[in-house]
Amino acid sequence: MPDAAIDHIARAFDLRACRATFTRRSGGARVSTMTDHAHDLESVRDATERLLTAVAELDDAAVGEPSRLPGWSRGHVLAHLARNADALVNVLEGRPMYADAQVRDADIERDAPRALAAQLADVRESAARFRATGAAPADWSRTVELRNGVVDTAARVPFRRWAEVELHAVDLGIGYELEDLPQEFTERETEFLADRFTGHPDVPPTRLTDGTRVWRTGRAADGSAVTVTGTPADLLGWLAGRRDGSGLTVDGGPLPALPPL
The missing domain is CATH 3.30.1050.20 (Nonspecific Lipid-transfer Protein; Chain A)
Structure with a gap:
């Protein structure tokens, strides 16, 4: 699936609930706000558990059916969610988010056809790796680099992951709608x-x-x-x-x- 289409979409931690001010570029504007990374990490955990519970009701055939994202099956969405968790671990640990766009896409294509049990295990285990990274002592005010030269503070990364989980849960087309998202x-x-x-x-x-x-x-x-x-x-x-x-x-x-x- 083309990057532009993907991008248009996209808790039990022992952490201090600190608020970090961040400034980012977006369409030429500079935007400052406050982010509570510990709260967002908990929200990621809750959203991931909801998604895993819902997906567990599917079967192997349903995982191979089309999602709401053009050209992607539900397996593609689940594979993307798992690889995105690992990519954000890379970001938080100071490595490139993805080796390159081709590797990113190839990994998703490789993992998309897997059976339900393998998909669930991968999403669960990659989410655990993200949680473990979030639990590590860190300077959450530091600047990190995502894809395509986008920079942000580390404190904003958990919210970005929360958005991935919530919106792609809707993209799966299994009964979770935009109206069901937390206010x-x-x-x-x-x-x-x-x-x-x-x-x-x-x-x-x-x-x-x-x-x-x-x-x-x-x-x-x-x-x-x-x-x-x-x-x-x-x-x-x-x-x-x-x-x-x-x-x-x-x-x-x-x-x-x-x-x-």
Whole structure:
């Protein structure tokens, strides 16, 4: 599956719950926020357990069936989740996230056809390796490098893993929907994705609202902005490339076309 399609998507620890300030680049904007890595590590654990419990109800045939990601079976999604956990261990330990894009893709293709039991074991064991790395004493304020030159603080990595687990659980198409995502995750991922498009020259000034909260994205407003209104699930689904925006209401212009993340 092409990288652009993948990227558009994507706890029992003895850790101090410290809040780290991070600054990252996203579409030309610089965004600062506060991240509680210990809390996010616990959220990753909970999301992983939910996913494993749901996937355990499948059988080998179902694992080989198409997922909601074009060109990927459920086995591809599970293989990607396992390899992503190991890749984020690499990030936290100061190694390249992946050797290269070709190796990343080849590993997923290699692991995708496996039987359910092997998939479950791999997701569980790779998640345990990620947890163990998260439990190790570390400077969570340090800068780490992900793919394609993207940099972030170490404290933000657990949230990135949380997003992988939650959104790909939806991608499996086994009954877990965007509406089922934890409210905290939906709000934070919506903010994260809106920030990614802030300042992007191809995205018009856009105001997003679920009727209660408001986010802004796109170019700096030089007048009126397009207002996009919808449920939290529909807004997140559109921003994350999981829904086409047909459930949204748009005022002040057409629904903006979002570039690949």
